Amino acid sequence: MTAPAARTAIRPVAKLRGWLFEPVPKGRIAAFRTLIYVFVVLDVVFFSAWIKHHGDLPGNLYQPLVIGRILPLPTPTPLVVGAIYWALIPLSLAAATGRAHRLLGWSVFVLYFEWMIIAMSYGKIDHDRFGLLVALAVLPAAGRARHGDKELTEAGGWALRLTQIGVICTYFLASIAKLRFGGFAWLTGATLTRSFIRRGTALAHWLLGIPGFTTVSQIGIVGFELFSPLVFVVRPKLRYAMVAGFYAFHVLTFSLITISFIPHQVAMVSFLPLEKVTPVVWARRLLGRGRRAAGNGGSAAEQAREEVAETAGDVHQRAADGLDHLGR
Amino acid sequence: MEALSPRGRLTRVAVTLVVVALTFAGTLFGDDFDFPFAPFQMFAIADDPDEPVLVLRTDGIDTTGRRIVLDERNAGVRRAEIEAQIDRFKADPSLLRSIQDAYAARNPGRPPLVEVDIVEVQHHLRGAQPTGVVTEVVLARWKP
Numbered sequence: 001m002t003a004p005a006a007r008t009a010i011r012p013v014a015k016l017r018g019w020l021f022e023p024v025p026k027g028r029i030a031a032f033r034t035l036i037y038v039f040v041v042l043d044v045v046f047f048s049a050w051i052k053h054h055g056d057l058p059g060n061l062y063q064p065l066v067i068g069r070i071l072p073l074p075t076p077t078p079l080v081v082g083a084i085y086w087a088l089i090p091l092s093l094a095a096a097t098g099r100a101h102r103l104l105g106w107s108v109f110v111l112y113f114e115w116m117i118i119a120m121s122y123g124k125i126d127h128d129r130f131g132l133l134v135a136l137a138v139l140p141a142a143g144r145a146r147h148g149d150k151e152l153t154e155a156g157g158w159a160l161r162l163t164q165i166g167v168i169c170t171y172f173l174a175s176i177a178k179l180r181f182g183g184f185a186w187l188t189g190a191t192l193t194r195s196f197i198r199r200g201t202a203l204a205h206w207l208l209g210i211p212g213f214t215t216v217s218q219i220g221i222v223g224f225e226l227f228s229p230l231v232f233v234v235r236p237k238l239r240y241a242m243v244a245g246f247y248a249f250h251v252l253t254f255s256l257i258t259i260s261f262i263p264h265q266v267a268m269v270s271f272l273p274l275e276k277v278t279p280v281v282w283a284r285r286l287l288g289r290g291r292r293a294a295g296n297g298g299s300a301a302e303q304a305r306e307e308v309a310e311t312a313g314d315v316h317q318r319a320a321d322g323l324d325h326l327g328r
Numbered sequence: 329m330e331a332l333s334p335r336g337r338l339t340r341v342a343v344t345l346v347v348v349a350l351t352f353a354g355t356l357f358g359d360d361f362d363f364p365f366a367p368f369q370m371f372a373i374a375d376d377p378d379e380p381v382l383v384l385r386t387d388g389i390d391t392t393g394r395r396i397v398l399d400e401r402n403a404g405v406r407r408a409e410i411e412a413q414i415d416r417f418k419a420d421p422s423l424l425r426s427i428q429d430a431y432a433a434r435n436p437g438r439p440p441l442v443e444v445d446i447v448e449v450q451h452h453l454r455g456a457q458p459t460g461v462v463t464e465v466v467l468a469r470w471k472p
Contacts, residue, residue: 020344021337023329065361116364125360127368134347141340143330152329158340165348173355174368180356181367182374189374190381190456197381197451197458214456 019232020161023152027275029145030098032160033105035274036135037096039266040112043132044088047262051119055081062121076118084111084118098145105140112136127170128259131267134166135159148278163270168228170264171246175225187219195257204256224249231271243271377456383449384411384467388431390439398444403431410446417446417468424470444470 044051055078062075074080088111095104116133120126142159178186192214196204207213224245231242246268254260332340354365375381386398386405398405405427410417417423424444431441446468452461 017337017341020341021332026330063361065363067363113364120360120363120366125363125366125369127366127370130351130364130368133364154330154332155336155340158332158344162340162344162347165344166351169348169351170368173351174370174372177355177367177369177372178374181369181372186372186374188377188456190377190379190453191371191373191375193377193453193456193458194375194381195371198383208458211457 020158021154022157022161023154024157024160025275026143026145026149026151026153026156027147028273029139029142029153029156029159030147030149031274031277032135032270033098033101033139033142033145034096034147035266035269036132036139037092037108039132039263040092040108040136041089041096043263044085044092044112044115047260048119051115052081052085054118054122055079057122061123063123065117065121068117068121073114073117076121081118084115087111088115098147101142101144102140105136109136109140127174128261129263129267130170131163131167131270132263135163135267135270138162147280148275150275160270163267164232167264167268167270168231171225171228175222178222178225187222188215189218190214192218199257201256201258207256239271243268378454380450380452380463381458383407383451384414385447385449386410386427387445387447388428388441389443389445390441392439394439396441398427398431402434403427404434405430414446414467421468421470424468425472428470428472442471 055076057076059075059077064073064075067073088108091104091111092108095101095108113133113136116129138159141155143153143155145153145156182189182191193208196208196214200208228242228246231239234242247265250261250265350365354362355367355369358365358367360366360369384407386403386407388396388398388403390396396402400406424446427444428441445466448465448467450463450465452459452463
């Protein structure tokens with residue numbers, strides 16, 4: 001191979017490596033960490049509260065997964081389920097602070113993973129939280145990170161990238177699974193019609209009256225899922241628009257068949273510049289404003305500084321409003 | 329910037345490749361038991377566009393002859409659970425007595441139920457579009 005040929009062969013690899021390890025501010029990792037671990041608590045207690053009841057089910061309903069047969073995992077009992085539940089809550093809250101990110105991160109990952117195995121070992125497998133599991137698996141390796149820290153980190157960049165890959169795999173492979181299990185007949189089948197009839201909201205039942213609506217939607221769903229990996233190659237502006245589109249899809253799904261995919265949506269935040277959302281700074285600013293009103297005035301320098309802080313805060317607020325639109 | 333060591337990079341590249349390979353293999357060749365690398369197959373089955381959509385409903389008839397739809401609130405009945413166990417109810421309708429009792433416990437003062445039916449509601453389709461025709465078939469009846 002000649003030297004230029006070798007160089008052109010290496011270039012895509014170097015580019016791919018640069019993409020996989022694209023550095024991000026440590027503040028983004030800190031924010032993502034807090035969000036993910038707080039969500040784990042909310043999920044265990046609130047969003048997926050049904051999992052806890054698996055401990056009360058008779059042992060003969062337990063159908064261990066492959067991983068449950070490889071690893072010596074116990075058949076869920078109220079004691080096993082209760083122990084994991086009561087360990088996950090304080091450990092996740094502690095991990096949300098960002099302290100001891102490795103020890104706490106790995107502990108939460110192992111416990112939540114076992115929690116998922118318990119959830120999925122009774123005949124029904126959900127695919128709404130693959131991205132969240134990836135996030136939990138990589139966060140312990142994302143390095144130490146403080147809120148607001150602008151220093152860039154490659155380890156953190158990789159953690160977010162792998163989470164994003166998990167999120168996009170969920171879409172892309174869902175379309176592959178439809179083609180594998182349903183075939184092309186899926187596109188013109190009655191899958192959406194059936195779900196609208198069986199668990200649809202009033203809006204879904206109204207839409208059923210439009211001829212062809214479900215068929216067109218099915219073609220649209222497979223199309224968007226197949227092309228979702230494009231999010232990795234488009235310009236940032238279009239990338240954010242695509243992510244906004246993903247969120248809009250889940251809002252629509254929820255309004256039609258009340259399936260929220262909330263764990264997936266939380267993992268998808270890995271696409272967003274989270275470090276711009278700084279609730280602590282906003283809270284401090286609000287407190288400062290209160291104090292200023294109480295103190296009635298101050299030096300010109302102090303006033304100028306507060307004005308600057310306020311402008312910065314508005315930018316944060318606008319970023320947060322944007323996030324609200326994207327999220328829920 | 330905090331850069332990764334060559335070893336740190338290599339490990340992460342390896343992890344990335346393994347995770348992506350397992351995830352793809354799971355959807356292409358695996359089944360549900362391979363979770364977390366199971367196929368992403370929620371809503372992946374193609375339902376026949378001309379077969380009726382079936383929905384089970386549980387009805388109670390009280391002493392005044394009124395027909396009441398039983399649900400999680402008034403009788404602790406969950407459709408998914410009824411659907412999962414329908415064959416048992418068909419084989420032995422007396423199992424529905426527990427629903428009758430649950431209704432009585434949750435609705436003191438209301439007329440008691442004298443009959444519990446599990447009804448299959450069939451929504452007929454043509455070309456994945458509801459035709460508007462809905463038929464009902466009683467699959468199990470408990471009438472002591």
